[in-house]
Amino acid sequence: MRKIDKKLSRFLNVLIIPIVLITCMILSGYQKTAIPENPLTSEANPSKVLPDNGNTIGIDDNYLANLMDADINKAKGADEESDDASEESNNEKEEEQQNSSENIEDSKREENKSPNKEENNSGSSDISDNVGDSDKLNPNNPGDTQRPSEDTTEIVYFTTTIKDGELIYSREYSFTITHKQKELRIENETVYINNVIYPQFKGDVLLEDGKNTIRIAVTYVREDGKKISVYQDYVVYVDLGSITIETDLKNQTVETSTINFTATATLKDKTIPIDVKCNGVDMESSSGNYTVDLIEGSNTIELSAKSGDKSITQTYSIQCNLPKEFSIKTDLEDDQIVNTDSLSFTASMVNGSSKSRLTVVCNGKTMLPVSEDEYTVPLKIGTNVIRLKATDIIDGEKVTLDQSYKIKYVPIANEETKPVIKHINVTDNMEVTGNKFTLDVLPEDYKGNRIYSEGITVRLNGVVYQNNWQSEYTSYLLFFEGGINALDVRITDSEGRYTDYSYKINCTTIEDGEKIGEITLSIDANVLGLGYIVAPVQVDVLQGETASYSISRFLEENGFTYDNTGSLDVGFYLARLARPGIGVGVAIPEDLKQAIDEDGLEWKDQRYDDSIGEFDYCQGSGWMYSVNGAFPNYGLSDAVFKDGDVVRIRFTLAYGRDIGGATATGGSGGNYSKVW
Known part of the structure; x- marks a missing residue:
């Protein structure tokens, strides 16, 4: 066993x-x-994943x-x-x-x-709290609530700044997309607005009034060539409010055959078209102003506006009761401008008796009708006054009506009478570098009289410029835009004739401190017999600097010192120029001495070997400058040089009369017969 x-x-x-x-x-x-x-399970928050064959x-x-x-x-x-x-x-x-x-x-x-999962495998728990994450939905916001399905991923592929269910009050909406998985290559990024691809998305989209759906769809490519397609849906609501009509029209009774009012329609602070009908007939406006002809009795004016599915209609009742009292009826308009030497108009009395009388007076002269209720009166150049006076006997008492109208006659300029520009420092299609430019204009009427600033209108790109200086020329400091600029100049003479000039200026803008071009600069004391202190030399002009900076830079680089009044930015005047030996060898020409004596100017004992400045030698002495032969009456801090300008700084003994610059100083007596 x-x-x-x-x-x-x-x-x-x-x-x-x-x-x-x-x-x-x-x-x-x-x-x-x-x-x-x-x-796809390395993050905890679900994100839609699209199949890709x-x-x-x-x-x-x-x-x-x-x-x-x-x-x-x-x-x-x-x-x-x-x-x-x-x-x-x-x-x-x-x-x-x-x-x-x-x-x-x-x-x-x-x-x-599970949409309520609180942790992700990567430990990035804070990402799931961002509104607009590609993996997160916000069921607490209004609108469609989406629930994750079996085709979701817990990886956060991208986030956006879109707040799902947000309510905004403008059609313009901006948001950004941030891609979170840096090891993935972006193959395609598409934005859908209301199921339609938004082309060339740059961060801004245009939404519709009401509910809008936004889908962000992105396709990524891994290093091994595999593709990942994800998307996220959002809802954004737009509330543009209601259309409002602003008008001064009201239900009323009037005693005129016309009525004037304004009417505009707005939606969210933006003007939209408005339709105006009077008694069923469409009315046209001039910038929101309406003049409507009424019929006697009841009139209906309807204002309506529509935008998308929003609309509004307002209806007003206007009772027209034309007056039965005595009055004057005419088609004359006050402050009217005409271009002919005569004017035809109608004038008559309304509800007058057999004793009523109408008198028409033009510039103090009584005019007779050319036919029943029709008048033609001659006009003088300028302002004319036409007076209508009506009288009648009503209930035994004399009633007088008096109406006056001002009519301005501006003759049309022809080739013989039009005002002209005798000098202007621009040409059509001119090229300039740098945005600052000093425009010089010298206009005249057909009689050769100078037209000053009150007869000059300068528009640059539609903006009216005021003149800055007025001396030999009327000058304007212009600021060009990069590219083609439209310069329009209107010249109007004292009688109202005008001529328009237009120029296209092509401006190349550069940064401040860059070179614009060169000027030819010289400094002389010919009136002292010293000739050129600085012979003509080329000097750079830089963008953003005024003439005071250009001249100061040149003087300091060439061993000069100087005294000035004002500053480089405001009211700069070169008072004294200094350099060792600059004033040695003075020999004032005898004919200049004689001219100064005849002018009655006082000689001074003030003089220095190492400097030359104001009040040296004579009471009218000092430094002046000219640009292209013209002497501006404004300081160097207000001047702007351009490429090619010829600039001369000259010493004068007699307020500029000895160097041809008296028109700039405004002194009496004018220039001397000779320029030294």
Whole structure:
């Protein structure tokens, strides 16, 4: 019996030990087989994933099941080496393992479906709190609430600044898109507004009044070529408010055959078209001003406006009761401007008796009608006064009506009488560098009389400029824009004739401090017999600097010192120029001395060898400057040089009369007969 037990024990050992070993090998194989990481489950918040013909990385329905199939195949290889008993035992373990895997898969799917998951695998819990994240929906905001489905991912691929369900009050809406996965290449980024692709999205979109849907769709490419397509939907509401009509029209009774009023329609502070009808007839406006002819009795004026699905209509009742009292009727208009030397008009009395009388007087002269109620009167150039006087006897008392109208006659300029520009320092299609420019204009009427600033209108790109200086020329400091500029100049003489001039100026703008061009500069004291102190030399002109800076820079670079009044920015006047020996060898020409004596100017003893300045030698001495032969009466701080200007700084003994600059100083007596 013992021998049988020993044999049975050895048989069981031989049979059980291999089964245990095989079972351990199978279990060890399962433990060493790691489940591959799903690249879409590294973040906790769901984000829509689009299918892409098998190339899109997404969560497939059989993802985990496929992983289990691979493990089962490995286990089968080990089973083929076991006997029937071990195979039966192994099958039981495989069934238990498969049931466990299915439970794990179901658990993961439920976890991925949950929209309330609070943590993600990467630990970026703060990302899920951002409104507009590609992985997060905000069911607390108004509008459509979306719920995650099986095609969601927990990775945050991008975020936006869009607030889902936001209410705004303008059609313009701006937002940004921030891509979170830096290792992915962006292949395509598309913005849909109300299911339509928004072309060339640059951060701003135009929404419609009411509900708007916004979809952000992005396709990424991984390093291995796999594509990931994700999108996120949002809802934004636009409330433009209601259309409002602003008008001074009201229900009323009038005693005139016409009525004037204003009417405009706005929607969210923007003007929209308005329709105006009087008694069913469309009315036209002039910048929102309306003049409507009425019929006697009841009139209906309707104002209406429409924009999209919003509309408004306002109706007004106007009762027209034309007066029955005595009055004057005429088509004359006060402050009227005409271009002919005569004027025709009508004038008559309304509700007058047989004793009523009408008198028409033009410029103090009584005029007779050319036919019934029609008059033609002659006009003089300028302002004419036409007076209508009506008298009648009403209830035994004399009634007088008196109306006056001013009519301005402006003759049309012809080739002989039009005003002209004798000098202007621009030409059509001229090229300039730098945005500052001093415009010099010298206009005259047909009689040769100078026209000053009150007869000059300068417009640059539609903006009217006021003159800055008036000396030999009337001057304007202009500021050009880069590119083509439209310069319009109207010259009007004292009688109202005018001529228009237009120029196109092409401006190349540069940065402050860059070189605009060069001027030719010289400094002389010819009136002292010293000739050129600085012979003509080329000097750079820089963008942004006035003439005072250009001259100051040149003097300092060439060893001069100077005294001035004012400053480089305001009221700069060069009072004294100094350099060793600059005043040595003075010899005032004898004919100049004689001219100064005849002018009655006082000679001074003040003189220096190392400087020359105001009040040296004579009471009218000092430094003056000219640009292209003209002497401006404004300081260097107000002047702007341009490329090619010829600038001379000259010393004078007699207020500029000895150098041809008396027109700039305004001194009496004019220039001397000779220029030194």
